[in-house]
Amino acid sequence: MPLPSSSHFVLIPSYNPGAKVFDTVQAARAQWAPVWVVVDGSTDGTAEQLQALAEQDEGLEVFVLPTNQGKGSAVLHGLDEAARRGFTHALTMDSDGQHPAELIPRFMQASARRPDAMILGKPVFDASAPLLRVRGRKVSNAWANLETLWMGIGDSLYGFRVYPVEPLRKVMRGQRWMRRFDFDPEAVVRLAWQGVQPVNLDAPVKYFSAGEGGVSHFNYLRDNTLLTWMHSRLLAGFLLRLPVLIWRRWIGSRR
Known part of the structure; x- marks a missing residue:
């Protein structure tokens, strides 16, 4: 087993994941x-x-929230506790076995080299990926790149990523959103607005069938409605921040 880090930790939000969660935790x-x-x-x-x-x-710690509050709320609970204990970075991954635990060290090393950045997994899909999901995420990615003036977000939805703890806590505590399923894309957009640069690393994603123990809580109508509302909010915020974002890009291009 690896020696414990005092700065970086793995954070796994979990809601009714089935038996796959034990494989996920053991692999992590x-x-x-x-x-x-x-x-x-x-x-x-x-x-x-x-x-x-x-x-x-x-090396394993479990926190239990009394009621289902949403992925973002679960992540924020972990971030608050991490800040209290002095951790600086959190690698988030889903509990259902879809994310590649074997890449945790690589992502942590990338974060150690760039502690100011967010290290974003860029999904590499195999034949198990539902075509509708693969195509649908392109819409969210297009909006996220527009809302950040093409800062370089490779994928807005893939939750295997390393966040700097304090910038993300500040963003989340500063407004009422980012508490449910739509947490991941809003997090990268709002962090980009704060000047946190994205670093993209390829990472495979595996979709398990029900027969393989896969559990999905994704609801196309409900969750796509959430995403649409989220991007409507972010687009309004983008328009307000547009002069600042243009200025940053101009300054960056002159360096």
Whole structure:
């Protein structure tokens, strides 16, 4: 098992993920310490089993929220605790086994080289990826790149990424949004507005069928409505910030 880091930790928000969460946690622990799981009001019994695992593993810590509050809220809970303990960077990954735990060290090393940046996973899809999901995310990516004046966000939706803790906490505490499914794209856009540069690294993504133990909470109508509302808000914010964003790009081009 790796020695624990005092600056970087793995943060896994989890809501009714099924048995895949145990594979995810064990794979993450094989690569990094500490690993934190924030159970977001799960009702499938995984919270108790994860707590039992944590009792046997000093590198694993489990936080249990009493009710389901959304992915963003679970992440913020972890960030607040991380700030209290002096951690500076959090690698977020989903609990359902879709993200590549073996790349955790590479992403952490990239963050150590660029602590001012956000290290964003850029998904590499295989045949398991639903075509509608692959095509649909192109719309969100196009909006995110427009809203940041093409700062270089490779993928706005892929949640395997390393955030600097304090900039993200400041952004989230500064407004009421970024608490549910639409957390990931709003986080990168708002951090880009604050001058946090993106660094993109390719990372595979695996979609598991129900027969393989895959669990999906994605609802096309509900979640695409959330994304549409989110990008409407961000577009308004982009227009207000446009002079500043243009100035930054101009200054950056002269360096």
